Amino acid sequence: MRIGLIASALLLTSVLGFAADGERKSTSVPRFDAAVDRGLAYLRTQQPQGRHGGEQIIAAYAFYKCGISKADPVIAEALATAAGRSAGATYQPISSYDHIYGAGVDAMLLADIDKDAYRTHLQTIANYVVATQRANGSWSDNPTNPGDISMSQYAVLALWACQRAGAQIPPETVDRAADFLMRSGNGDGGWAYRPGTTEGPGQGSSTHNMTMAGAGSLGVCRLMLHGSRKAVKPDAEKKELAFGALEKVEEEVEVGEVKPAFPDYNASQAAGALDARVDRAFSWNLANFQPVSRVEHNLYFYYCIERAAAVGDLGKINGQDWFMVYGDGLLTLQGQDGSFQTHAGPVVGTSLALLYYMRSTDQILKTLYGKGQLRADKGNPFGDKKKQKDPSELDLLLSSMENIDFSTLDETDSSIADDVVLSVQSIDDPKKLVGEIDRLKKLIRHPNAQVRRSVYWALGRTGNFGLVPQMLEGLKDPNVDVNIEAEMALRFIARRPNGFGVSLDPLGGLGQSDPAEQRLKNANDWRTKSFKRWSDWYFQTRPYEEKDGLDELEAATFAGAKAEESGKK
Numbered sequence: 001m002r003i004g005l006i007a008s009a010l011l012l013t014s015v016l017g018f019a020a021d022g023e024r025k026s027t028s029v030p031r032f033d034a035a036v037d038r039g040l041a042y043l044r045t046q047q048p049q050g051r052h053g054g055e056q057i058i059a060a061y062a063f064y065k066c067g068i069s070k071a072d073p074v075i076a077e078a079l080a081t082a083a084g085r086s087a088g089a090t091y092q093p094i095s096s097y098d099h100i101y102g103a104g105v106d107a108m109l110l111a112d113i114d115k116d117a118y119r120t121h122l123q124t125i126a127n128y129v130v131a132t133q134r135a136n137g138s139w140s141d142n143p144t145n146p147g148d149i150s151m152s153q154y155a156v157l158a159l160w161a162c163q164r165a166g167a168q169i170p171p172e173t174v175d176r177a178a179d180f181l182m183r184s185g186n187g188d189g190g191w192a193y194r195p196g197t198t199e200g201p202g203q204g205s206s207t208h209n210m211t212m213a214g215a216g217s218l219g220v221c222r223l224m225l226h227g228s229r230k231a232v233k234p235d236a237e238k239k240e241l242a243f244g245a246l247e248k249v250e251e252e253v254e255v256g257e258v259k260p261a262f263p264d265y266n267a268s269q270a271a272g273a274l275d276a277r278v279d280r281a282f283s284w285n286l287a288n289f290q291p292v293s294r295v296e297h298n299l300y301f302y303y304c305i306e307r308a309a310a311v312g313d314l315g316k317i318n319g320q321d322w323f324m325v326y327g328d329g330l331l332t333l334q335g336q337d338g339s340f341q342t343h344a345g346p347v348v349g350t351s352l353a354l355l356y357y358m359r360s361t362d363q364i365l366k367t368l369y370g371k372g373q374l375r376a377d378k379g380n381p382f383g384d385k386k387k388q389k390d391p392s393e394l395d396l397l398l399s400s401m402e403n404i405d406f407s408t409l410d411e412t413d414s415s416i417a418d419d420v421v422l423s424v425q426s427i428d429d430p431k432k433l434v435g436e437i438d439r440l441k442k443l444i445r446h447p448n449a450q451v452r453r454s455v456y457w458a459l460g461r462t463g464n465f466g467l468v469p470q471m472l473e474g475l476k477d478p479n480v481d482v483n484i485e486a487e488m489a490l491r492f493i494a495r496r497p498n499g500f501g502v503s504l505d506p507l508g509g510l511g512q513s514d515p516a517e518q519r520l521k522n523a524n525d526w527r528t529k530s531f532k533r534w535s536d537w538y539f540q541t542r543p544y545e546e547k548d549g550l551d552e553l554e555a556a557t558f559a560g561a562k563a564e565e566s567g568k569k
Contacts, residue, residue, distance in 0.1 A: 025067035025358060030484050030504050032327055032357050038338030039350045040066060043074075046347050054094055055347045057082055057105040061112070062351040065358040070113050079113060082106040086121035091128035097141045103129050104154030107161035112364065115165035126162035129155050130173050137180030148194040149184070152177060153213040153304075160220050163261050164368070171225070171262035178221035178269045181214055182277055189284035190214075201296055206284060209295055212304035215281035216361075218274055219311030226271035228258035228365075229313050258368045278312040291329030299342040299349040302330050302356040310361035323359070330356060437462060441470060449479035456482060460489020468493060468538050475531045480506040480523050483530070490534050500533035502526065 027033050043059050060078030064070060070079070085092045085106060093099035107125045110118035132155075133139060138147020139155040156177055163169045184195035190206025191214035198204040222229070285305070293301040305326060308314065314322050330353055333340055342349030443455045456474045459467050471493065474486025484504050491499045506526035510519045 027357050029327065031331065034504060035331055035334055036066060036354055036357050038334065039340065039354050042338035043347065043350055054098060054102055054105055055345070057109050058351040059347055061105060061109045062354040064113055065355055065360045065363060078109060082109050083118060083121050086124045089124065091124050100129065100132065100139050100151045101154050104158040107158040111161035111165040119165055119167065122162040122165045123167040125158055126167040126169055129158045130170060133173055133176065137176030146194055146197055147180065149191050149210045149214050150193065152180065153217045156217040156220050160224060163224060171265040174221050174224050175267050175269065178218060178225065178274060181218045181221070182269055182273070185214060185277065189280035207295060208285065208288065208290060208293065209297060209301050209304060211281050211284055212301060212308045215278045215312055216304055216307035219278050219308060222271060222274040223258060223311055224261040225267040227260040229275060282312065282314055291325050292332050293329070297343040298333065299340050299352040302326060303352040306356045306359060307361040310359065310365055327357065437464065437467070444470060444473065449482055452477060452479070453482045453485045456485040456489050460492050463493055465493060472531060472534060472538065475527055475534065483527060487530055494537065500537065502530045502533065
């Protein structure tokens with residue numbers, strides 16, 4: 001599970017009425033979280049009655065991936081629908097055209113939410129998908145049309161979901177699917193919609209959607225036939241990870257060791273050949289780089305690339321983390337009502353966008369990695385994790401830092417930063433953080449903004465009103481990401497999910513290409529406004545014995561100084 005900003009969960013629970021036992025997950029990127037919140041709110045307004053049957057399932061699947069409880073009516077009703085189609089001896093498709101699409105989303109929903117309860121249903125779905133495979137390894141919308149990459153993708157997803165749940169899948173079916181994908185691609189490294197024809201988008205040429213659909217499907221086949229790709233040793237140059245864009249590490253297995261589903265089967269396609277083909281698809285995508293999808297079914301692309309990137313171990317795009325690059329492109333496609341419009345309609349489009357932001361496939365992989373966690377890109381400073389049961393990693397880390405002089409550290413020194421992010425965000429119970437408050441507070445002085453941000457997140461999560469003065473200090477921090485974290489922490493402590501009307505965008509929509517002076521002015525204006533409003537609230541609500549007038553004077557001095565500074569810019 002991706003560890004998130006608890007304030008986001010509070011906001012969703014109180015404003016959107018989500019089930020109390022559903023823990024809203026976070027993307028760990030505030031602007032992406034805000035987009036997810038708006039998307040979920042939009043989907044809440046859409047009634048499934050009279051809509052395409054697949055919309056109900058894909059929307060419920062997106063809800064679940066966001067952390068909404070399976071008891072929520074949207075998810076519960078979708079589960080009943082999907083289970084109803086697969087309750088008998090033969091799967092009953094949504095429609096003749098969408099038979100494989102429907103099987104895919106039904107299988108994913110049932111398998112990811114409760115694979116044990118729905119194992120017999122998933123076997124029924126698996127039997128149907130196996131029976132409808134063409135001799136050449138593909139799937140199609142009807143018996144007369146040639147196989148297509150899109151339909152084959154959802155067949156592979158259905159088989160993977162059923163296999164994860166313990167259903168019996170013939171390995172030959174997966175092998176034929178991989179062979180079809182290997183043979184059907186174009187010479188430029190991409191895939192067309194219906195290989196060997198000029199039908200559909202691209203008219204036989206490679207497209208973004210089909211190239212990433214093909215790459216993701218081939219990666220899933222590789223996972224089932226050979227296990228996951230072996231971990232690549234990091235380059236001499238350290239990877240550039242955004243806060244929260246963490247990598248996989250396992251407690252019980254080595255990185256990259258997901259065992260093959262059919263260990264005794266000798267696949268016709270070698271693992272290296274499958275990997276090389278997926279890499280060629282990534283190369284095509286880079287050569288035709290398009291972070292803002294402009295194809296007909298534009299949201300389909302983001303869901304496809306999330307899967308391909310997860311199973312194919314995609315790294316950077318032009319030196320930047322792929323998730324951030326495409327995530328920012330996806331942001332530009334969200335409407336004012338929170339929806340994402342696409343060829344198949346806003347319910348499907350919005351659901352696919354949420355599945356991208358929640359890294360749906362990555363969530364699946366983490367369950368396959370045993371007790372895998374999220375961590376930053378560096379080695380474990382405490383040795384073998386299997387032996388680290390008690391004390392916790394956080395306790396060990398803080399103990400090792402008791403005598404560090406932060407004044408001797410450089411702001412760019414990341415030797416400690418990654419360990420702090422890993423250890424702090426590995427805590428899943430706020431009670432465990434309470435006992436470490438005093439030591440965590442010392443880390444607020446750390447020169448690395450990533451450390452400060454992680455600490456503000458942790459301190460805010462304790463819900464301790466006595467920490468408000470420290471959170472106010474975070475609003476004065478020179479780093480805007482730290483400012484946002486402090487604002488979110490205050491919202492959680494105060495039980496005010498919307499705060500005092502201050503946005504979570506201190507730069508006011510400006511980016512790195514905009515003038516530095518204007519970005520600084522916007523940030524300072526934001527800091528002044530947020531600090532003033534939270535300070536006023538705190539001075540009115542704090543206990544009487546804590547009132548001495550000195551902090552009011554400091555707050556007034558800060559607000560006045562920032563206002564003067566912004567006015568000079």
